[in-house]
Amino acid sequence: MSLLQTTNVIKRFGGLVAVNKMTFSVDEGHIVSIIGPNGAGKTTFFNSLTGIYRPEEGEIMFKDHSLIGLRPDQVSARGISRTFQNIRLFGSMTVIENILVGMHIRLKQNALDALFRSKKFHAEEKEAEQKASDLMEYVGLKNVGNELARNLPYGGQRRIEIARALAANPTLLLLDEPTAGMNPNETEDAIKLFRRIRDEKGITILLIEHDMRVVMGISEHITVMDYGEKIAEGSPQEIRKNQRVIEAYLGREAASSKD
Amino acid sequence: GQPPAATEAPVVTEAPVATEAPTEAPVVSMGTIKIATQSPLSGGQSLLGVAIKQGAELALEQLGGELAAMGYDVQLAPYDDQATPDVGVANAKNIVADSEILCGVGHLNSGVMIPSSEEYHTAGLAFISPANTNPVVTTRGYLEVNRVVGRDDVQAPAAEEYAFSTLGAKSVYIIHDKTAYGQGVAEFFRVAAEEDAITVVDFVGTEETANFDAIVTPLVAAAPDVVFFAGIYNQAGVFFKQAREAGYEGTFLGTDGMDSSDLADLAGDALTSGGGMAYTTVAGPVSAYPAAATFATDYTAKFGAAPEAYAAQAYDAMGICLASIKAAAEAAGGTPTRAQVAEAIRAISYEGLTSTIAFDEIGDLPLAKYFIIKVNATSKDTWGSNEIIASFDLASPGK
Amino acid sequence: MGKLLELTNVHSYYGHIHALQGISLHVEEGEIVTLIGSNGAGKSTTLRTISGLIHAREGKVHLDGKDITHTEPHIVVSQGVGHVPEGRGIFPKLTVQENLEMGAFTVNDQKIIKDRLDLTFELFPRLKERISQFGGTLSGGEQQMLAIGRGLMQNPRILMLDEPSMGLAPVLVDVIFDTIKKLNEQGTTILLVEQNALMALSIAHRGYVLQTGSIVLTDDAAKLKKNEMVQKSYLGID
C-alpha cells in the first residue's frame, strides 16, 4: 500500500507551470528518488508536499489523509520531515539545539511544565538530549554538539539537517539533494546512512539527487521530471536505459559509465 | 556689570533687613542652603524652562546677600524636568532627599507640577511655582505648594468675557494642544462660552506643530468670529499664520501661553490683520511692572537675551524663597527646617517685581493680576508695542 | 608563463577558528589548477582569502607580483580576479538579465559584454528561458548556472570557481567542464575547487590537496589522479 499518493498536482508561478499534473506514489519502506534536469520542478514538488506551497490543483494523500491546505508544521506533525536544498540550519544555535528543535513536535512538555520544572519536564529533557546525541552519532557527527551549527563545514551541516529531520520521528523523510557538496567518500557514507535509516528505523525515504551513484545505488524506484511533468518512472535499470531520460538529463557519458 | 549681591537689593521684605548685624565679627559659616529649580532645560520647551532657571539664578545672585551675610552658603540646584512627569517626579525625589534644599522654584508645566508636588508635599518641602496656572496645582490644598501667578479657571473665563462682551463674538472655534495646560484652559473657556450661548463651532485638540492645513480648512469654511487657542505660542504662532494665509478673517484669542515675543516673529502680520489677536495673561509684560525695569536690563546683561515670560515670576519666586528662609532662620535661631520655611512662605508678604505677594490658605495669590493684551506687534522688536487693554485684580476662586 | 597568483604561508581565521594554517601555492598564467580536499579542509576559505572577502592574518597573497593581501575585494576583482563563490551569491531581487549585467560591472567594452552574454546563453539555454525571472526564485541548479554565467561576464584573467558542478544535472556537469577547458584554451587562467575531484583532475594541469587548512600534497594533475592516497580519500576508488 502506498504511504504517499499524489494525483494530478499542479503548482504554477504566474504563467509558469512548475509542477504539472504530478501523479506519483511512494510505497512504505521504500527509498524512492526523483530526478530531472535543473528547474524541472522537483523542489517545488517537495514544497507542495510539505505545505510550504499550496498546489493549485490535485490531491495529496498521506497515510490516507489529505495534506492539502495544511500548514508546514501540521504536515510535519503528520510524520513528514525534510531537509533543504540550500541548507537551512539555525545557524547560531548549537548542533544539539538544532536537533532538539527538530524534536519539537514529539515533546510533550507545555509552558507550565517548563515554568515549574516538573518531573516530567526533567525526564523528558534528559531523554531528548540523550536522543539527540544518539542521533548525532547516528549520522556520523561526534563531539560537535556544542558547536554553532554554522561553523561546521558543508558536509557536517548536511548531516545535522538529516539528524534534525530524523529527530521528529518521521514516517517519511524527504531529502533535497542531501549529498550536494560532498566528495565521493562522504557520499559513500551518506548512502550507507540512508540505507540504515530505512533498514533500521523503517523510515521511508523520498530523495532528490543529481548524483547518479546515490540515485542508482539505493533507489528502489525512480521518477523523472522535466518541465514539471513526470516523463519516466521505473527501476534504476529501466531509467538508465530510457532514451528520453538520457537525452534530457543523464547525458551520454553518465549513462554509459558504471554506476 | 552686576550690582554686588550685598548692596541695595530692590526688595523690601516683611522683616526689615538686619540693620544691626554685627559689623566687626567675621561671618560664622552656618552651612549650605540650596534652592532647587525644576523646569525643562532641554527639549522643545526649554526656552521658557531656561528662563525660569535664569530668573531664579539672577534673583539668587542679587538677593542672596542677606543669607550670605548670616553665614550661609546659598546655592542654586537646577534640575531639568524635561517637561515630562516621570522625570519631574524622579528629580523631585532626588530634591527632597537633599536635606540642604529648603525651598524650590518650578515647574513650567502643570502636568509635571501636579505629580511632582505629591513628593514635595510628602517631604514637606515648599515649592513656589512661577508659571503653573492649572487649578489642581493648588486646589489639593497642600501647604508646600504655592504659586505667584493666577489660575486658568479665572483666566479662561476672562478671555471668554472679552470675546463675548468686547468682541461680541457669536461663534467660537476652540483648539488646544492636548497638554494638561492647554486642555484645561480650553475646557474652562468652553464652559464659559456655553453659558453665554456662544456657538462652539468645534473643539479640537492637536499635537501637530507644523502643518495645520487639515485643521485650518474646515475652520475657514466655518468662519467663526473668534478662534481660541489654548496652548503655547510656538505652536499657536504657526497655526495663526497658516489660518490667515488660508483666509480666516476673525480674531485670534489665547491665554498666557501666547506670551512670548517669538509669537510675533512666528505669526507676523497674522496677528494684526483681520480681527487681530489678543491674549489674557497672568504674567504681564515687564513694562507692566514698574519694579521690573532694572530686572529686565540686568537679565539681558547677564544672559544675553531679554527675559521670556515667567522669568520675572521665577525671580520673585526665588526672592520669596530667600526671604522666607531668612525669616524662618531668624525665628528658629539657626538653620530652619523645611516645615518652618513652608510656614514662613505662607506668612510672608513680599514686595516682588510683579506685585506684592502673599498667599492664601491654599497657596494661591488672594488677588492675582490678569491682563488682556492686544497684540500690535508683527515682529519681535515691536513686541513692546502691544497694548494692555485691560487689567484686573481677580480673587482666587479657592478650593 | 609567470606566476599570476601566489600565496605564501597564508593563515586565515574565522574568529578564533584557524581555517588556513599556512597555505603556500601558486597559479601560473594559462594554467588550470585545482584544489581538492574533504569538507572543511579550507578550499573555499582559500578562494575567499584571495579575492579579499576575508584577509589573511599572516602571510602574503600576490597577484601578478603585486601584494593584494589586504586589498578590498572590489579592487581585486577589477584587477582581473573572478570568483564564483560557494553558495552562489545570486542577487535575489534582480532578474537573471540584471544579475548577468552585474557580472560585467567592471567591464566597459560593450562588445565583450555582448559576446559573453551570448556565450552564457549558449551554455545555459535554460537561463535564457528565465531571463526576466528574479534570481531568488530560480531553482538551485539554475542559480548555479547563473552564478557561473555571471563569473563569465566578468571576463577575468583568472577565474576561481568554487564547486561549480554542485547541484547541476549530470548533462550540465559535462557542459561545465567542457566550458572550463575551452575558456582556458582561450587564455583564461582557472583556479578550480571541486568535490568531483576525478573530473577536476581530468581537465586540470596541476592540483593541490588540502587537509584541515594545510596543503599536504601537490603535483601534476595526471600524477595526482594516480596517487593512491588521493584515489582512496578523494576519488572514492578503493
Added chain:
Amino acid sequence: MKTFFSELYKKANSGFWPIFITLGLLIAGTISVYQSPRSLSAFLTLMLCPLLVYFMKINMKVKTFIGLILVIVILPVLGIRNIFYLEVIFQMAVFAALALGLNIVIGMAGLLDLGYVAFYAVGAYTWAIFGSKQLSLLHSIPGAAPAGAEFALSPNYFWLFLFLGVGLAALAGILLGLPVLRLRGDYLAIVTLGFGEVIRVLALNLDKPINLTNGPQGITPIQRPPLPPEFILSPIRNLLTPIVGHVPSEAEFYNVFFYFLALIIIMIAITVATRLEDSRIGRAWTAIREDETAAIAMGIPLVKMKLAAFAAGASFAGAMGALYAANRTFVSPETFSFLQSIGVLTMVILGGLGSIPGVIFGASAVVILNIQVLQNFSLYLSELRQSDAVIPIINFAWKDLSNQLDPAKYQKLVFGIILVVMMIFRPSGLIPAERRKRELVEDKE
C-alpha cells in the same frame, strides 16, 4: 601591561580572593553610602557589587546569598536613609522588568517591538481607572473634578487588578499579534510602533465622549494597596530608626513596599524567562528568529509561538504598569510615549540582547545614568559655575562659562554620545548573551 592586568585579574579571580574582594567592596560601599548618603561615587561603588558578584568566580550559593543581602537588606535600608535611592532602585526594578519582558519578544523570539510601552500603559490605566475616582467622573469634564466623587473600589482590589493588568496586557499582546503575525522583521516594528502610538493617543483622547482616561490631565489620585499591618511595621520601624537616623515615615515604607513588589515581579520574570528559554518553547523561539521557514517545517506552529512571545512579554509590562500607577498615584499619557519604548529597547540592547543578566544590568545602567549620573554631573558643573573654581592650565574660570553652554541643558546630547560609543565598542552589549558572544567573535574579520 596588558598581561600584567590579565594576570592580576586571574589572581583576583582565584582562591578566596573573589569573596574577599566582593565582600570588601560591598562593605566599603555600604559604609560610604551610609556615611555620605548623597555621594554619587559611593552609590556607584555599591552598585558595582552586583556586577562583581556576577563576574567573580564564587560559589553559586554564596553569590546568591550576597546578592540577596544587597538587594533585600542593604539597598532598602540605605534607601530609607536617602529616599532618592528608593526611587532609583524602584525605577531600576520597573525598567528591569520591562526590559526582561521586551527581551522575550525581541531577544528570544526575534520580533522587533517598538511599541512595548503600550502594554505598560494597559496595565497602568487598568488600575488607574478603577483605583481612582475616575469611574464616578465618567461624565464630567476632564480637569474639573466635581466635589463628591468617590473611589470606586477599596484599595485592596489592587491585588486583583495587578493580575487583571497582567491578563489584559497579555490579551492586548495577543490582539496586536493576531493580525500582524504574517509580517516579518521591520514591518512588525512599524506596526508595533503604531500600536504604541494608538494606545497613547487613546489614553490622551478618551476623555470624550465619555471621560475614561481624563485625557492629558492624567488620573490622580490613584489608591495604593494598604501597607502591611502595624504589628509587622512597628518592629521594623523600631529596628530601623537608630540605623537610618530618623523614624521611617509612611511614605518611606511605601517606597520600600513598592520596591519589594517590583522585586517579586522581577524574580518571577527572571524565572519565567530562564525557564522558558531552556525549554522546548525557548528553542522554538530561537528557531523562529533564525529561520522561519525552516522552523515551521520542523513542526513549530509559528502563530502560536509568536503569540506566546507577545503575551509573555506583554504580561510583565502589564504587571509593572499597575504597580507603577499605584506607586505614582498618578498616570498620564506622557509616560507612555514612543521615546519610552525606545528607552526600554535601548536598555535591552545596551545590556545585551537575549541575556537576562545583561538586560537587567542595561536597565539599571540607563536608569542610573539618566536620573542620577547625568543630573549629578550637570549639578556638579553648575556648582562649579557658582563657585570661584578655575580650570588650571588654561586658566579658565568656570564662572565665565557661557550660559548657553550650561551642561544641565545637554543631558540628551551626552546620552546620545554614550549610546553611539557603547554600540561601537560593545555591540553585543555590556553582558552579552552566551550565544551572541560566540556569534560575534565569529563575525569579526
Added chain:
Amino acid sequence: MKQFTSNPFYKFILFPIGQIIVFALGASLVLSLFTVLLAYIFRGFMTEFDLVERVLLILPQVVINGLTIGFVYSTIALGYTMVYGVLEFINFSHSEIFMVGGIVGVELMAYFDHTGALQTMNQYVIIALAILLGMVISGSLAVTVERVAYKPLRGAPRLVPLISAIGMSFFLQDAVRLILSLTTGEFNVILPNFGTFDEFLILAVPGIATPLRFQIKSILLVGVTVIMLVGLNYLVNGTKVGKAIRAVAQDRPSASLMGINVNMIISITFLIGGALGGAAGVLFALKATKLDPFVGFFPGLKAFTAAVLGGIGNLTGALLGGLILGLLESFSASYLSTFTNGAFGAEYKDIFAFAVLILVLILRPSGLLGQTVGQKA
C-alpha cells in the same frame, strides 16, 4: 510599442511623471469617493446640517492639503527606504538630517534677509539656493553620520545600528540646539517673509461653487519634489550607480565580487537619502514657517510609516505611501469631527493612519508595492 517603452525619455521622464500623477490622482479620487459615499450614507443622522454639502464644500482643499504634505512625506520616506534597502536598518537619525536641512535653508534665507538681498533677489533663485544648500549640508551630514556611527557596526547584530542611530538622533537634536542657541539662547528658526509664496493661485472650475485655491508654495513644493523624484528614479534605475546600489542592498559580499566598492555605494546611498531629506526639510520649512531642533520627529515618523506602507526598500512604494498617508491625514483631520459630530476629531488622525497601515499590511504583508521575493525553501 516596445521600442517606445525603452526610449529613455519615456522611461526616465514620462513614465515616472505619469506614475506620480496616476498615484496622486488615483489615491485622491478613491478617498474622495469613499468619503462622499460615507457622507451619503450618514446624511440622515445629522439633523443640523447637510453632511454631503459640508463634505463637498471643502473637498478640493482637503485633497490639495493632503497631496502637499504627502509629497513631503514621500521625499523623506525615500531617505528611509534607500538606507533601509541597502543596510536593512531603520535610520532613526534621518529625521534629524531632515531637520538640519530645513534649518540650514532657513538660516540662509535669514542671512539674505540680514544682508538685504532677500528683497532684491529673485525669490525662486533664493529658494533654489536654499534647497541646494540644504541638500549639500544634509547629504554630507548623512554621510558623516554613516561613517562615524554605522560603519563600525557592519556585521554586528541587526539591532545594534538601530540603537546607534537613536543615539545619533539625540545627539544631533541637542547639538543643533547648542549651535543655534549659542548667541541668544534662542533656537527657533523662523522663515523670513519674502516673495509671493503665501499667495494663492485661484482656479475657477465650472461646476464647482468654490474656486480651487493653490498656494504658490504648495505648487512649488510639489513641483520640486516631483523633479527630485524623477531625478532619483533616473539615478537608481538608469545609471550604473543605481544598479550597484541595488546589488549592494541584496548581497554585499557578492556585490564586492562584482567589483563594486561597497563602502562607497553605501556612502552614496546616504548622500542621496540625506540630500533628499535636506531638500524636503527646506520645502517643509516653507510650509511650516518655523523650525526647531525637535521638528524632525513627527514628519520622520510619518515618513517612515509611509515607507513601510508602500513597501520598505521600494522607491515607488515610498512615493505612493507618502501620498496616501498625507491624504489620509488630511481627510481624517478635516472630516472626522464633522462625521462624528464632534465626538472624535483631528486628534485621531494618526490613529487613523496607523489603522490603515495595519489593515494594508494584513492584506499585503510586505506593503502596497513591496514584493516578497524570499529565498526559496
